[in-house]
Amino acid sequence: xxxxxxxxxxxxxxxxxxxxxxxxxxxxxxxxxxxxxxxxxxxxxxxxxxxxxxxxxxxxxxxxxxxxxxxxxxxxxxxxxxxxxxxxxxxxxxxxxxxxxxxxxxxxxxxxxxxxxxxxxxxxxxxxxxxxxxxxxxxxxxxxxxxxxxxxxxxxxxxxxxxxxxxxxxxxxxxxxxxxxxxxxxxxxxxxxxxxxxxxxxxxxxxxxxxxxxxxxxxxxxxxxxxxxxxxxxxxxxxxxxx
Amino acid sequence: xxxxxxxxxxxxxxxxxxxxxxxxxxxxxxxxxxxxxxxxxxxxxxxxxxxxxxxxxxxxxxxxxxxxxxxxxxxxxxxxxxxxxxxxxxxxxxxxxxxxxxxxxxxxxxxxxxxxxxxxxxxxxxxxxxxxxxxxxxxxxxxxxxxxxxxxxxxxxxxxxxxxxxxxxxx
Numbered sequence: 529x530x531x532x533x534x535x536x537x538x539x540x541x542x543x544x545x546x547x548x549x550x551x552x553x554x555x556x557x558x559x560x561x562x563x564x565x566x567x568x569x570x571x572x573x574x575x576x577x578x579x580x581x582x583x584x585x586x587x588x589x590x591x592x593x594x595x596x597x598x599x600x601x602x603x604x605x606x607x608x609x610x611x612x613x614x615x616x617x618x619x620x621x622x623x624x625x626x627x628x629x630x631x632x633x634x635x636x637x638x639x640x641x642x643x644x645x646x647x648x649x650x651x652x653x654x655x656x657x658x659x660x661x662x663x664x665x666x667x668x669x670x671x672x673x674x675x676x677x678x679x680x681x682x683x684x685x686x687x688x689x690x691x692x693x694x695x696x697x698x699x700x701x702x703x704x705x706x707x708x709x710x711x712x713x714x715x716x717x718x719x720x721x722x723x724x725x726x727x728x729x730x731x732x733x734x735x736x737x738x739x740x741x742x743x744x745x746x747x748x749x750x751x752x753x754x755x756x757x758x759x760x761x762x763x764x765x766x767x768x769x770x771x
Numbered sequence: 772x773x774x775x776x777x778x779x780x781x782x783x784x785x786x787x788x789x790x791x792x793x794x795x796x797x798x799x800x801x802x803x804x805x806x807x808x809x810x811x812x813x814x815x816x817x818x819x820x821x822x823x824x825x826x827x828x829x830x831x832x833x834x835x836x837x838x839x840x841x842x843x844x845x846x847x848x849x850x851x852x853x854x855x856x857x858x859x860x861x862x863x864x865x866x867x868x869x870x871x872x873x874x875x876x877x878x879x880x881x882x883x884x885x886x887x888x889x890x891x892x893x894x895x896x897x898x899x900x901x902x903x904x905x906x907x908x909x910x911x912x913x914x915x916x917x918x919x920x921x922x923x924x925x926x927x928x929x930x931x932x933x934x935x936x937x938x939x940x941x942x
Contacts, residue, residue, distance in 0.1 A: 547926040548900075548907060574933060575901060581882040582902040586797045587807070589789065592815045594822045597778065 542567055549575045550658075552711065569663065643721055643738060644729055646696050647747045650703070651714050651734075658705065658712045665691045674702040677770055679717055684766040686713070686759065697721060706759070710751035713759055719744035719769045742769045785825055789818065792838050795903060799839055802898040803846045805887055817845040836913060839903065843913070885935035893928035896921050 536544070536557045541564050545551050549571050558564045651658075665673075665688050673691035674681045679702065686706035694703040694716070702717040714736075723745045729736035736749030737756060741764065748756055748763060796817060801810035821841050828837050886894060896914065899905045907925070911918045 543926055544922075546929045547922040549929075570933075571929065574929065574936065577879070577882055577936075578886070578897070578901045578932070581879050581886060582798065582802060582898060584798060584801055584807075584883075586794045587811060589793050590815070591789070592819050594782075594785075594819070597781065597823075 538564055545571055643697075643718075643723065643745070643747075644727060647716060647736070647738065647749065648729065648731070650694060650696060650716065651749055658714070664688055670704075673704065674717065678702060678719055679770055680768050681717070682766050685715065685763045706763075708750050708754045708759060710753040713748060713750035713754060713756075715763055716747040717744075717767060718746065721745045739764070741767070744769060781825060785822055788821070788825075788834055788838065792835055795835065796838055796842050798902060799898060800842050800846060802886070802894060802902070803843065803891075804849070809849060813842060813845045813849050816849070817842045820845065835903075836909065839899075840913060882932070882936065885932050888935070889928055889931060893924050893931065896924050897928045900925060 536555050538557075538561060541553070541555075541557045541561075545553075545564075545568055553559075558568050664683070670681065670683075670688060670691045673693055675693075678700070681702070681704075685704075686708070688704055688706050689712070690703070690705035692703050693700050695701070696716065696718055697720075699718075699720050701719075701721075704715040704717070705712045706715060707713070719742070721744055723738055723740045725740060727738045729738070729747075729749060731752070733752055734749055735752045735754065735756065736747060737760065738745050738747045739760065746763060746767065748760060750756060750759065793814075796814050797810055800813040800817070801807055804810055804813060817838070821838055828834060886897070889897070896910045899910045899913065900907070905913070907918050907921045910916075911921045914921070
């Protein structure tokens with residue numbers, strides 16, 4: 529995602545935003561220009577609609593008949609270059625999520641991987657949630673995403689710009705995004721996913737933690753540069769499990 | 772590892788990749804060629820090609836871009852083979868129309884039609900950015916363009932769609 533740090537006028541800002549709605553406006557232009565704020569909201573709304581329009585239904589996969597590969601020519605996986613751990617994590621997470629989605633679609637009982645993998649896969653597959661924004665979700669939207677039978681949450685965690693119900697391990701979990709100093713931060717409230725101790729997640733561009741909270745856990749994932757300690761405290765102070 | 776295990780592992784690896792990226796492959800193909808039936812053919816060909824050259828994929832992190840590049844090439848091959856004429860939006864086949872009128876939401880269908888009507892050069896980077904979540908750098912790499920050209924196309928594509936949406940509201 530591009531960052532704009534130098535001073536911009538309205539024309540430059542709008543041109544840049546129209547090409548990249550996820551633009552990080554560190555120049556602060558939009559904050560001081562009501563017209564550009566309105567324009568930004570319009571472009572972001574258009575982008576959401578575009579995404580919905582492009583997500584056409586996909587027919588069931590029919591695998592073509594795959595030719596037999598000469599076993600002598602198959603490269604042994606163990607001889608491959610070892611990919612860095614975060615890359616492996618990302619692939620594993622993506623694979624896992626697809627398997628879960630596929631199995632849910634086909635009615636097959638899902639097989640779940642580690643919680644870290646699922647959390648990463650989930651973040652990876654909701655890119656729209658990770659747009660920089662200064663528009664908070666409404667109380668009603670927050671209440672829908674965090675129903676009373678799961679937890680109560682106030683706005684003290686930070687500027688909440690995304691709130692949806694999602695699925696982790698087959699259970700509905702609130703998925704929230706707050707805006708941090710270095711971009712959006714994902715928060716997953718998982719009251720039924722216990723972890724024995726805090727687990728860190730390190731990726732190429734991200735850093736996160738899964739914290740044990742009561743009988744469940746909370747995942748917090750942000751930009752690699754994000755200082756998560758303060759975020760962690762704010763989140764913990766703002767959430768209370770209902771069970 | 773014996774060769775039988777290596778072959779089995781290769782197949783498992785391929786199946787996992789397909790499970791993860793099949794939806795992206797189909798949607799990308801469908802928006803490239805603007806026809807569901809052709810997209811299915813393109814994806815079938817792309818899967819075959821990916822299977823044959825799977826050993827060339829050394830970096831797991833590059834899997835999505837690798838597969839989408841194969842889809843892109845297969846789409847180009849399909850149209851080279853058939854030398855199809857430009858699609859007239861007022862005279863679509865059933866398979867082409869099916870791409871546009873999927874939702875009961877009229878606004879979404881109008882927007883699909885607007886996306887459908889974009890020139891290929893504008894539609895493709897937009898799909899890669901919005902649907903595939905690619906950065907302008909990644910789009911530039913995949914399409915063999917400079918980043919500035921990608922930004923220009925994205926800018927023009929959105930302006931065009933914005934105008935189309937406004938026209939639709941006003942009509």
